[in-house]
Amino acid sequence: MPRKYHLTVVGAGYVGLATAIGLASRGHSIDLVEVRNDRLGALQAGQLPIHEPGMDAAFANPEIRGRIRPGALIPDEPSDAVLICVGTPMDENGRSDLRQLQGALEAARPHIRAGVPLVIRSTLPAGSSESIVRWSGGDSSRLFTNPEFLAQGRALEDFLAPSRVVIGTFPGPDAQALSVVEDLLGSDTCPVMVVSVIEADLIKNGSNAYLALKLSYANELAVLCEELGADVITVIDGIGLDPRLGRGYMRPSFGFGGSCLPKDLRSITNVGRDLGLEMHVTSAASDANDAHQRRFARRIVAALESGKGRVAMLGLAFKAGTDDVRSSPSLRVAELLLGRGIEVVGYDPHAGMNAAAALPGLRVVATAAEALQGSSVAVIGTEWPEFRQLDWRALGPTMASQVVIDGRRLLDGPAMTALGFSYAAVGAAGVPQINRTRQSARP
Numbered sequence: 001m002p003r004k005y006h007l008t009v010v011g012a013g014y015v016g017l018a019t020a021i022g023l024a025s026r027g028h029s030i031d032l033v034e035v036r037n038d039r040l041g042a043l044q045a046g047q048l049p050i051h052e053p054g055m056d057a058a059f060a061n062p063e064i065r066g067r068i069r070p071g072a073l074i075p076d077e078p079s080d081a082v083l084i085c086v087g088t089p090m091d092e093n094g095r096s097d098l099r100q101l102q103g104a105l106e107a108a109r110p111h112i113r114a115g116v117p118l119v120i121r122s123t124l125p126a127g128s129s130e131s132i133v134r135w136s137g138g139d140s141s142r143l144f145t146n147p148e149f150l151a152q153g154r155a156l157e158d159f160l161a162p163s164r165v166v167i168g169t170f171p172g173p174d175a176q177a178l179s180v181v182e183d184l185l186g187s188d189t190c191p192v193m194v195v196s197v198i199e200a201d202l203i204k205n206g207s208n209a210y211l212a213l214k215l216s217y218a219n220e221l222a223v224l225c226e227e228l229g230a231d232v233i234t235v236i237d238g239i240g241l242d243p244r245l246g247r248g249y250m251r252p253s254f255g256f257g258g259s260c261l262p263k264d265l266r267s268i269t270n271v272g273r274d275l276g277l278e279m280h281v282t283s284a285a286s287d288a289n290d291a292h293q294r295r296f297a298r299r300i301v302a303a304l305e306s307g308k309g310r311v312a313m314l315g316l317a318f319k320a321g322t323d324d325v326r327s328s329p330s331l332r333v334a335e336l337l338l339g340r341g342i343e344v345v346g347y348d349p350h351a352g353m354n355a356a357a358a359l360p361g362l363r364v365v366a367t368a369a370e371a372l373q374g375s376s377v378a379v380i381g382t383e384w385p386e387f388r389q390l391d392w393r394a395l396g397p398t399m400a401s402q403v404v405i406d407g408r409r410l411l412d413g414p415a416m417t418a419l420g421f422s423y424a425a426v427g428a429a430g431v432p433q434i435n436r437t438r439q440s441a442r443p
Contacts, residue, residue: 002026002027002183003183004027004028004029005023005028005029005080005081005180005184006028006029006031006077006078006079006080007023007028007029007030007031007079007080007081007082007083007184008030008031008033008074008075008079008081008082008083008108008111009023009030009031009032009033009083009085010033010074010082010083010084010085010086010104010107010108011033011034011084011085011086011087011100011104011122012032012033012034012036012039012040012043012049012070012085013039013050013085013086013087014050014052014150014152014155014259014322014324015085015121015122015148015150015155016032016034016085016086017048017050017052017055017155018052018055018148018150018155018156018158018159019083019085019121019148019159020032020068021055021058021059021064021068021156022156022159022160023184024064024065024067024068025058025061025064025160027067028067028184029067029068029069030067030068030069031069031071031074031075031077031079032068032069032070032071033070033071033072033073033074034070034071034072035072040070040071040072043068043070044070046059046060046065050322050323050324051322051323051350051351052152052153052155052156052321052322053153053154053156053321054154054156054157055155055156058156074107074108074111075111076111078113078116079111079112079113079116080116080180081116081117081118081119081180081181081184082108082111082112082116082117082118082119083119083120083121083146084101084104084105084108084118084119084120084121084122085121085122085148086100086101086103086104086122087100087122087259088100088101088122088123088124088125088263089259089263089326090262090263090266090267094266094270095125095266095267095270096123096124096125096128096263096267098124098125098128098131100122101120101122101124101132101135102131102135105118105120105132105135105136105137106135108136109135109136109137112137115142115174115176115177116142116177117142117143117144117174117177117178117180117181118136118142118143118144119144119145119146119181119185120132120143120144120145120146121145121146121147121148123147123148123204123205123260123263123264124145124147124201124204125201125205125267125270125271126198126201126202126205126267126268126271127198127201127271127274128201129170129197129198129201132197133170140170140171140172141170141172141173141174141177142173142174142177143170144167144168144169144173144177144178144181145167145168145197145200145201146165146166146167146168146181146185146200147166147168147200147201147203147204148204149162149163149164149204149207152258152319152321152322152324153319153320153321153322154321161187161189161190162187162190163190164190164191164192164193165185165186165187165190165191165192165193166193166195166200166203166204167181167182167185167186167192167193167194167195167200168195168196168197168198168199168200168201169194169195169196169197170196170197178194182194202268204264205264205267205268205271206268208260208261208263208264208265209261209264209265209268209282209285211249211261212256212261212262212264212265212282212285212286212289213281213282213285214249214250215249215250215251215253215256215261215289216256216284216285216288216289216292217250218232218236218250218251218252219252219253219254219255219288219289219292219426220288220292221235221236221252221427222252222253222426222427223292223295223427225427225428226426226427226428231427231428232252232426232427232428233252233409233427233428236250236252251409252409252426252427253292253329253407253408253409253426254292254293254295254296254329254333254407254426255289255290255292255293255296255329255332256289256318256329257318257319257326257327257328257329257332258318258319258324258326258327258328259324259326259327262286262289262327263327265282265285265286265289266286268282269282269283269286293329293332293333293336294336296329296333296405296407296426297333297336297337299405299424300333300337300377300379300405301337301340301342303376303377303403303405303422303424304342304376304377305376305401307340307342308342309342309343309375309376309377309400309401310342310343310344310345310374310375310376310377310400311334311337311342311343311344311345311375311376311377311378311379312345312346312347312368312371312372312375312377312378312379312399313330313333313334313344313345313346313347313362313371313379313381314346314347314348314368314371314372314378314379314380314381314382314384314387315330315347315348315380315381315382315383315384315387315408316328316330316331316334316346316347316348316351316352316354316355316362316364316381316382317330317348317350317351317354317355317382318330318382319382319383320382320383320384320385322350322351323348323350323351323354324351324354325351325354325355325358328351328355328358328381329381329407330346330355330379330381330382330407331355331358331359331362333379333381333407334346334359334362334381335359335361338359338361338362343363344362344363345363345364345365345370345371345375346362346363346364346365346371347364347365347366347367347368347370347371348364348382348384349384349386351382352364352365352366368386368387368390368395369390369395369398372395372398372399373398373399374398374399374400375399375400376399376400376401376403377401377403377404377405378399378403378404378405379404379405379407380404380405380406380407380408380410380411381407381408382408383408383410387410387411388410388411388412392411392416392419392421393419396419396420396421401422402419402420402421402422403421403422403424404416404421404422404423404424405424405425406423406424406425406426407426408426409425409426409427409428411423411425413425413428
């Protein structure tokens with residue numbers, strides 16, 4: 001019978017909650033440590049502080065929730081393993097800010113008894129291992145990294161059924177501690193790689209950077225298709241038939257966001273530059289992503305009469321299935337429009353409050369219908385299925401002009417045109433007429 005562990009998980013964000021709920025669903029008991037009062041208060045009230053499909057139902061299960069004990073401090077009770085899942089966001093210089101990680105490791109140090117493994121699931125920039133060892137107390141034999149590969153919108157599913165498990169070790173790992181980590185986080189259904197810490201960091205950073213490169217390339221193809229009168233979906237379908245390339249993760253849009261891809265692109269670029277290497281490809285992908293968002297903003301401006309009017313931004317999260325607005329392309333475009341004096345009204349089924357806090361000049365409303373009323377242009381900024389199911393026939397007449405610019409290829413273009421809309425989509429021909437002089441103006 002599998003052993004049941006008593007564990008400490010530090011951090012109740014997306015990674016920490018997926019980790020804690022996933023481990024609790026396997027029968028382990030969890031002390032879940034969170035210093036943010038809003039998150040901790042929600043957890044203690046039996047609610048999740050984030051929107052993530054599948055987690056709500058799991059946390060609502062009394063048996064699973066009963067195994068999770070939220071608190072603000074790391075308890076003195078013995079734990080079989082400590083897992084660090086705090087954020088490592090970008091700082092103002094585009095580098096990983098490790099202050100949360102440093103604080104968590106220093107706070108955990110007095111509570112880790114002899115022989116207990118310490119596992120870091122926070123994303124680390126390659127080359128940070130010396131600092132990690134110092135903050136954790138200097139004994140690296142029981143210090144491990146376990147980079148997560150959780151896609152927001154399916155984080156719990158990815159934890160329970162991972163594509164791979166990577167465990168990073170320092171030289172001379174303690175065999176018994178490593179055995180506990182493998183027992184706890186390993187899998188019988190996917191490859192388990194035990195590698196050096198630096199290799200684990202590069203697997204994580206490199207995976208996200210490569211995904212960002214694929215998205216950047218798909219978005220550049222979309223721009224070409226718009227100019228040449230082709231449809232990018234057809235083009236990508238044809239490219240994807242090559243078994244060396246594949247179709248996966250080539251979804252054209254006006255840019256990618258979130259807490260992972262932009263950060264890891266910049267992280268791997270900066271690590272290379274610190275070593276005297278000019279990281280041409282990853283640097284270009286970051287620049288391209290910014291350029292796509294600026295270009296999309298120009299398209300919206302050009303679709304407005306004399307560059308004036310109200311824009312309804314439908315979707316504010318960086319992608320569907322989450323309430324996360326970090327590096328959201330929708331918010332970036334809204335920010336560019338607001339900077340030109342254009343009124344933007346936003347709606348998102350789950351991310352409205354987060355968006356309003358992140359971009360104070362944005363007016364966020366409670367329904368899509370309210371956002372559309374009186375707007376000159378409707379923009380599909382996030383691929384929520386709700387927007388496909390709207391009664392566009394009834395909502396169209398409430399708009400000042402029936403123009404829709406679909407940044408996610410979500411809607412049925414011919415059907416929208418049949419309803420009387422002037423419909424434009426990323427990477428497709430048949431877009432509204434764009435004033436080329438106005439288009440060249442930089443938001």
